Amino acid sequence: MQTATRGPNLAQQAKDRVGTSAPRIDGVPKVLGSFAYGSDLWTEGMLFGATVRSPHPSARIRSIDTSAALALEGVRSVLTAQDLPAKRTYGLEFADQPVLAWDVVRYAGEPVAIVAADHPEQARLAAAAVRVDYQPLPAVTDMEAALRPDAPQVSELGNVLRHVHIVHGDPAAQADVWVEGYYEVGMQDQAPLGPEAGLAIPAADGGVDLYVSTQWLHVDRAQIAPCLGLPEEKVRLYCAGVGGAFGSREDLHMQIHACLLALATGRPVKMSYGREESFYGHVHRHPARIWARTGARRDGTLVNAQVRLVIDGGAYTSSSPAVILNASTFAAGPYEVPNALIDGTAVYTNNPPCGAMRGFGAVQVCFAYEGQMDKLAAALGMDPVELRVRNALHTGSVLPTGQVIRGSAPVREVIERCAALPMPPEVPPDDRDPVTLPGGAGNVGRGEHVRRGVGFALGYKNIAYSEGFDDSCEAEVRLERGARGPLATIHTAAVEVGQGLHTVLAQIARTELGVEDVVVVQPDTRVGSAGSTSASRQTVMAGGAVAAACATIRERLLERGAARAAETGTRWEGGLRLAEGRVLAGEAPVGEIAEFLDPPLEAREVFRHRQTTPLDEHGQGDPHVMFAFGAQRAVVEVDEDLGLARVVQLAAVQDVGRAMNPRGVEGQIEGGSAQGLGLALFEEVRLREGRIENASFTDYLVPTILDMPPVVSDVVEEPEPGAPFGAKGVGEGATIVATAAIVAALRNATGRELNRVPVTPDDLVGLVPPRTTGGPPPVPDVPGPRPVYEYRHHT
Amino acid sequence: MEVLRPSSLREALEMRAAHPEALPIAGGTDVMVELNFGRRRPETILDVSRLPELQVIRREGGTIFLGAGVPYTWIMRELPDQVALAQASRTVGSPQIRNRGTVGGNLGTASPAGDALPVLAAYEAEVLLASVTGTRRLSWRDFLRGPKRNALAPDELIVGVEWNVPQGPGSFSKIGTRNAMVIAIASVCLQVDETTRGLRVALGSVGPTILRAPEAEAFGAGVLDEAGAWADPRATVPQDAVMRFGELTAAAARPIDDVRGTAAYRRHGCAVLASRALTWALADRRAVAG
Numbered sequence A: 001m002q003t004a005t006r007g008p009n010l011a012q013q014a015k016d017r018v019g020t021s022a023p024r025i026d027g028v029p030k031v032l033g034s035f036a037y038g039s040d041l042w043t044e045g046m047l048f049g050a051t052v053r054s055p056h057p058s059a060r061i062r063s064i065d066t067s068a069a070l071a072l073e074g075v076r077s078v079l080t081a082q083d084l085p086a087k088r089t090y091g092l093e094f095a096d097q098p099v100l101a102w103d104v105v106r107y108a109g110e111p112v113a114i115v116a117a118d119h120p121e122q123a124r125l126a127a128a129a130v131r132v133d134y135q136p137l138p139a140v141t142d143m144e145a146a147l148r149p150d151a152p153q154v155s156e157l158g159n160v161l162r163h164v165h166i167v168h169g170d171p172a173a174q175a176d177v178w179v180e181g182y183y184e185v186g187m188q189d190q191a192p193l194g195p196e197a198g199l200a201i202p203a204a205d206g207g208v209d210l211y212v213s214t215q216w217l218h219v220d221r222a223q224i225a226p227c228l229g230l231p232e233e234k235v236r237l238y239c240a241g242v243g244g245a246f247g248s249r250e251d252l253h254m255q256i257h258a259c260l261l262a263l264a265t266g267r268p269v270k271m272s273y274g275r276e277e278s279f280y281g282h283v284h285r286h287p288a289r290i291w292a293r294t295g296a297r298r299d300g301t302l303v304n305a306q307v308r309l310v311i312d313g314g315a316y317t318s319s320s321p322a323v324i325l326n327a328s329t330f331a332a333g334p335y336e337v338p339n340a341l342i343d344g345t346a347v348y349t350n351n352p353p354c355g356a357m358r359g360f361g362a363v364q365v366c367f368a369y370e371g372q373m374d375k376l377a378a379a380l381g382m383d384p385v386e387l388r389v390r391n392a393l394h395t396g397s398v399l400p401t402g403q404v405i406r407g408s409a410p411v412r413e414v415i416e417r418c419a420a421l422p423m424p425p426e427v428p429p430d431d432r433d434p435v436t437l438p439g440g441a442g443n444v445g446r447g448e449h450v451r452r453g454v455g456f457a458l459g460y461k462n463i464a465y466s467e468g469f470d471d472s473c474e475a476e477v478r479l480e481r482g483a484r485g486p487l488a489t490i491h492t493a494a495v496e497v498g499q500g501l502h503t504v505l506a507q508i509a510r511t512e513l514g515v516e517d518v519v520v521v522q523p524d525t526r527v528g529s530a531g532s533t534s535a536s537r538q539t540v541m542a543g544g545a546v547a548a549a550c551a552t553i554r555e556r557l558l559e560r561g562a563a564r565a566a567e568t569g570t571r572w573e574g575g576l577r578l579a580e581g582r583v584l585a586g587e588a589p590v591g592e593i594a595e596f597l598d599p600p601l602e603a604r605e606v607f608r609h610r611q612t613t614p615l616d617e618h619g620q621g622d623p624h625v626m627f628a629f630g631a632q633r634a635v636v637e638v639d640e641d642l643g644l645a646r647v648v649q650l651a652a653v654q655d656v657g658r659a660m661n662p663r664g665v666e667g668q669i670e671g672g673s674a675q676g677l678g679l680a681l682f683e684e685v686r687l688r689e690g691r692i693e694n695a696s697f698t699d700y701l702v703p704t705i706l707d708m709p710p711v712v713s714d715v716v717e718e719p720e721p722g723a724p725f726g727a728k729g730v731g732e733g734a735t736i737v738a739t740a741a742i743v744a745a746l747r748n749a750t751g752r753e754l755n756r757v758p759v760t761p762d763d764l765v766g767l768v769p770p771r772t773t774g775g776p777p778p779v780p781d782v783p784g785p786r787p788v789y790e791y792r793h794h795t
Numbered sequence B: 001m002e003v004l005r006p007s008s009l010r011e012a013l014e015m016r017a018a019h020p021e022a023l024p025i026a027g028g029t030d031v032m033v034e035l036n037f038g039r040r041r042p043e044t045i046l047d048v049s050r051l052p053e054l055q056v057i058r059r060e061g062g063t064i065f066l067g068a069g070v071p072y073t074w075i076m077r078e079l080p081d082q083v084a085l086a087q088a089s090r091t092v093g094s095p096q097i098r099n100r101g102t103v104g105g106n107l108g109t110a111s112p113a114g115d116a117l118p119v120l121a122a123y124e125a126e127v128l129l130a131s132v133t134g135t136r137r138l139s140w141r142d143f144l145r146g147p148k149r150n151a152l153a154p155d156e157l158i159v160g161v162e163w164n165v166p167q168g169p170g171s172f173s174k175i176g177t178r179n180a181m182v183i184a185i186a187s188v189c190l191q192v193d194e195t196t197r198g199l200r201v202a203l204g205s206v207g208p209t210i211l212r213a214p215e216a217e218a219f220g221a222g223v224l225d226e227a228g229a230w231a232d233p234r235a236t237v238p239q240d241a242v243m244r245f246g247e248l249t250a251a252a253a254r255p256i257d258d259v260r261g262t263a264a265y266r267r268h269g270c271a272v273l274a275s276r277a278l279t280w281a282l283a284d285r286r287a288v289a290g
Ligand SMILES: Cc1cc2nc3c(=O)[nH]c(=O)nc-3n(C[C@H](O)[C@H](O)[C@H](O)COP(=O)(O)OP(=O)(O)OC[C@H]3O[C@@H](n4cnc5c(N)ncnc54)[C@H](O)[C@@H]3O)c2cc1C
Pocket: B023, B024, B025, B026, B027, B028, B029, B030, B031, B032, B033, B048, B054, B068, B069, B091, B092, B093, B094, B097, B100, B101, B102, B103, B104, B105, B106, B107, B108, B109, B113, B114, B115, B116, B152, B156, B157, B158, B159, B181, B182, B183, B184
């Protein structure tokens, strides 16, 4: 790669360049509490919005009476579906989600009306005063029930959202040994610490300026503008500080509502969800049921993978089509399997909508295929790590979709390095502070019946968007004379969600331009789309765009340098280059960079990754751009009597292409592991007939520091061709494998099957048997391979 | 919303009498949650966090008076010899919550999951209440009336709790699905009373309010008796009796299934915790005896 040969040269001089653990540019304000998140937005004279939500998972709206709400003090506006000025639905992939429900509601929590008032309390009281007369209708809240012919129809298109069918090799191929498994994954929530928030300000031109915590400004705008009846240029978005996203901000939440209220009242309107509303205000991770049969030769070589999976998309489409594609294409795991039959179905139900969450379909299937690999290892009497090494994908491997892995795939190295990481010391349970035992601060044991277990898991996922999507990111870079020397300013719409992207972009500019001072402008829609901060894609995409813009600037800088060198009669050998803040012609200095910045240099570039293709009706194609692999080994302790667990250590190795910021990578591995640990042990949105029972941090438990073990991590750096600096995304790898590794360790400690996550204490003590199934549901008779709405929708 | 901020108990009681509708607030760790969720909308709040009379711990003879306004952090520091209470205090919330939350507030809320409450039950503590017209003492049992219900009169404040310092080992254990910052799924407090040769076992989060397990208590005391362990702590108490003690404790539980845990697991947890607690108590007694 060109940058790899050019980089090191400069890299030696510029501080905080690519490959160093440059400090986070947002680190100090975040630690000091001075960083402004979406919920901190404020402007003179603003109103506060609140949302009226359906308490029913399925009901007809007979009438809505807003008079009592409107009569309350301070109330400025109450809007229902009747008041919608233009398009009434929105959606990431298919616009089926009502801005405000009319006629029917399809999930508990669906917005039905919105209000704006002078004070947030007045807004809340007004929301409570809106009288909605509902006639409850039968609801379908079980994903398999939704597939039955007599099930209530959630969508007029039927209850099947998309079916992905993949046939690879000869699905009838015989194997020496077969293992069967059934797996369930509960509904996880992204639980971002910063709930949804934004501020809409009506503008003099009849448009609106929206400040909002989001993941993709432009796709938000593309959905918002038609619902406001405004051209896109009149809807301007500015990114507010994002307090974590993990996929939860890919779908719209308060954006259209706040804009509607702002336009209706002519006043700025802020909407800021509390913790409880946040659980209703964003999509969740898809619950999944997975039936798997895996066949191998006696020597452990995989022969055949048969997987049937169903995921619950909830009431609206969101990103379910892409999630089921991912889950289906990864269902056989990061292994060479010559024959496979994979059928993945996403269904509509009257549960809350599910969509993007860190790992995006890869998490659910990893839990299943890694469970299968352990079963197979046991059936063959083989070491589980060795079994994985034997079957590991590598560059050149063919996936079940027929896609050939062209880029880097150092899977064997990832596995072997992970297995070789040091084990934690074994301190006898009876001479430890009880806080370090399972049960932690609860003081439940002195080390009685504590069993240790070790588990291993491997996983993988695509980076960036798939199936032929034209994925791009634009960046503008400006290089000018600053107070202390040359100053680079980076402007993209790429959102920093707390993962460290903006720090990495600054590192790229330092490396490419040899400057120290870099400013990263807060993203907005004044620059072209960056695509979403998701799919582990922004280091590649925004990084690629910034690198390209810097390269353009560098060329022009060197042209100016060459002109100066010619003027002054400098003689040199070799090319011009930048070093130590100067332009050099061969070894001869031509001048300081800052001397060449009149006028300043500006460049705008768009980065695109290589084109992919959709799947055909046999599930064959070239759907994914590149892959990242990760392995984890978990060591757990289980209090066998109480069924309480403590993870002692997670050892993680991730395939990153290039560690742009090693500390940032470590942070992603640790944070991702924590989220995977949460799913393994307690994170679940509990539903009873479609209603969330634990919409609070009192009962939706996320790991605390006493739950999170030390993470020993390492990276494998094998550059990805075509990716800037050879870097792959690092945001999701750890989340994908941590759950599977921890459950494997729990199985090892207890000898129990544990086929559902989160694993409960009841499961660990055997009060609840493994989940059973009457076998997979029949493959639905729907058109494919594209989502059903593409065939049945006529507008 | 009006906030009354008395600086002495006397003043506070007068305000309480004048504003019986006012909601007392101590550490606010329950009250603020209620306000934030809109579950309560008091017109007036009575801040009792600055009353010196509620901020004291007094040891007199064989009794301890614990002011209603003493936060858990303070209890952990000042009363480490009240082992079960100190342990229960340590299990509450996070450091921030322990710095603010008080036993008075725990009693005020009267949740079956209040972690200080099983200890007060095992200590046979009395709750001291005061109003402008005088003071009352209620046993913990008479004070805790049901789920989130107590015997506090509208003109009263909780001044503190008092108990006879038990002679003998004790412990508090709490099960939660997470290793910290979790509401109890089940909790057990065991207190040995050498003076009366009795055991006292109290259960949290497994019934409408705090429960004692009288059958288990009698059985346990009897087992120690039979083994001669009251007189000689080194005497062996049979393991199956310890397990039986756990089962009898669990039998006293009246748990339900809810989003935090199943009734079956709660019962199971009580049995395990109680037999462990007895095992530890026996070991502690042996250790003291040398
Ligand atoms: C994050 C979090 C974690 C928590 N974890 C736990 C836990 O692990 N275990 C646990 O038991 N609890 C827990 N709680 C609940 C709470 O912290 C405890 O119940 C605490 O003891 C309440 O004390 P407080 O002083 O904050 O009470 P407040 O909130 O001030 O008051 C609680 C109630 O008591 C009344 N009250 C307070 N003082 C008096 C008085 N002197 N006279 C009359 N009435 C009075 C109030 O009117 C109110 O009804 C947690 C709370 C939070 C927010």
